[in-house]
Amino acid sequence: MAKYNYDKKVLKGLTPFPFLGEVKTRTAAIEAAPDTIANSMFNANILAGRLHPSIQHCIISKVIDHGDAKSFTLTPDAEKGTKELAYFRASQYVSVSLNIDGALVNKPYTIRSNPKDALGTEHTSYILTIKLTNPSYASGFILNTWKEGDRIDISGPLGDFYYQELRDAKHVVAIAGGSGITPFYSMAAAIVDGIEDFDMTILYGSRTADGILLKEEIEELAARSDGRIKVIHILSHEEAEGYEHGFITAELIRKYAPEGDYSVFMCGPKAMYKFEENEMKKLGLPKRRYRMEMSGDYLKASDNADFPAEQKGREYSLTVDIRGEKKTVPCKAEESLLWAMEKAGIRAPSHCRSGECGWCHSKLIKGKVYIPKDADGRRAADEKYGWIHPCVSFPLSDIELCVYPTE
Ligand code: FES
Known part of the structure; x- marks a missing residue:
């Protein structure tokens, strides 16, 4: 059997001199090159940077007062380097950087506006509609201090609480509680503009008729939707003509949901999710057919049945190591x-x-x-090797933590 599968005679005919000449050519090219490293930006990198900016500098260009809520229109702050706001999927959120009396906080808020308003490179904008919530440390601060002309920093669009045609049914039953209407407002605007292609029945729960946030605005979108969007108001604290009364029960969902297949999207307080999960079981909906918007503080962890009762009221020390710099701060078991x-x-x-x-x-x-089971989004490897999410971790002893800021 031949040792080589090529004709060695051809190689023997080649002389090394042309190759030796290449060395000279290459050395000359290296010497002629600049000392700086070549900066190659590919189109894919440019697009990724536009769609997923780590920070967006904005100006509050308009404020609308709704009573216990306000809508803030954000536009790019070109002076600080943001020329356009990133495009988003209807119902995504941004996290807003706040300095509340020295507390440095990032809080997620849904982009309530039409994704179309963030399309392109000119005059892009977002609207955040923020309602006074409990606890009010962030919403109260925003409602009391934000005004036209202020400059704020926000993240790029985040979250996966959006319609996905490969996963979701063609009809969405949206269950909104209070300011939980904001993602569905954005979805409704996207449907009316042909950006999203599904039908939506919104079951919108409020305490009283007077307290319905964005009532006229959402009904106006429904009126322009060619019947693709329906809005049903449900009042929990009063009975009034033209409104359903009580909670959003399985019976009520059955009354307004379409015949056949549908997906349920929910956005509202945690207590509403607990109630609705039970209703989903009564409806016999498989888990893949209902989803909840989860962003926001994990509240009242100490009310969970598996939270160690003896820990309530205790305080520990938390030593934080950021890039080798250590700081020790107090930390309550319930925070x-x-x-x-x-x-x-x-x-x-x-x-x-x-x-x-x-x-x-x-x-x-x-x-x-202590990590609540319903908020433990870690991978098995993270759990095994001691990685945690501090946003949903509550101390049961003194703690030492290594934190890795991205910027
Ligand atoms: S902030 Fe998202 S997992 Fe902690």
């Missing part, structure tokens, strides 16, 4: 490690605040924490 850091003026990375996005991913060096 998240993230909130303890923020309160102490540590700019810890975070976006969703609910254990979903992974942005706050930190290494637990020492100590024990």
